[in-house]
Amino acid sequence: MRRSKKDRQQLLLETIGENPFVTDEELAERFEVSVQTIRLDRLELSIPELRERIKSVAEKNLSDEIKALPIEEIIGDIIDIELDKNAISIFDVKHEHVFKRNGIARGHHLFAQANSLAVAVINDELALTAKANIQFTRQVKEGERVIAKARVENRSLPGRTIVEVDSWVGGELVFKGQFEMYRSNIDEKEV
Amino acid sequence: MRRSKKDRQQLLLETIGENPFVTDEELAERFEVSVQTIRLDRLELSIPELRERIKSVAEKNLSDEIKALPIEEIIGDIIDIELDKNAISIFDVKHEHVFKRNGIARGHHLFAQANSLAVAVINDELALTAKANIQFTRQVKEGERVIAKARVENRSLPGRTIVEVDSWVGGELVFKGQFEMYRSNIDEKEV
């Protein structure tokens, strides 16, 4: 045994988690076991075969697109949403989001996350940002995870909705914005 | 012939475009032709097989680096710049920048262009946005060219610089923002 069964299976989960596109054959080579062993492992761990994995990734994508009234191209992953009330999204700051020179996240990514969330939380297909008032209260670095929390204010004008978005890294406030959103379905009943 | 070859192939393109998960067999039933005919059609139209289609949908989704924003160092092309004074950039609104639903540009792209320009115009390697006050004054559609003009205000505070950015499409103002930028190379503490 190169590794214990348990270790290998743990690694297998991680490996497939990172890259669902890997075949049993490739995995067998990587772990220096036979293809059959990999298949037994997958069976025990209830990991579906390659094609099913790919399919589910694709379906997840497609279903996002279908249900995509507001959620078309959100920056960050929405993990919780209650339309017209509040929403939370996560955005992991990666290498491509930061200034090369100092590793600090470019402001527009934080803005994009907040703006996306503000658009998404509004229960309106055509929500658009009209104005925004924002502050970057702390610099965000590569590798940090930004949690944005949006809440819709009640004191909204007709046809306009105010959304407050606060973004946090750990316990620290890194971004604060007030978004004035235009909405189209002012007094209409919508589905 | 139930339909002409041309009609069927046109419909085939649309059908697969709407639902890439459909098999040749299902298509054959739908169009009342043999599976072989469907395959010939796909060959002529260069439509890849089901598995390849699913895979590409999945891959598109998985590369959230692309999804997260293909934002390089600068959004838009800077066509004129005078450090600490003013700068101009051009940003062409393409398909990937707009809401699918209505073809209106997502606010964060206009913000990103303006923010990028505000950072660039500051004669400081480590310029960062501290606050911004922005307005989206007119909707921008796919295909339009946005010209952003940044000018640095003199009335800046120590360690801070105010940059005004106005963005235009043709003669119309589409975006207006006031950016308060940090700068490090004034005798201030490191940021």
Next chain:
DNA sequence: CGAACTATTATGACTAGGTACTAATAGTAG
């Protein structure tokens, strides 16, 4: 009329990346 051509269908051999099942072997524990 027959030859030429297009469109369609059928057939068979082969492929990747599996599932499901059976069987053999190596190594360890009681």
Next chain:
DNA sequence: CTACTATTAGTACCTAGTCATAATAGTTCG
């Protein structure tokens, strides 16, 4: 020694195709 686990091997079968070849039906040209 026996029981058991872990691993490997092999076979048949599956889906959703590719590729090549051939047969057939219908139409058009001369």
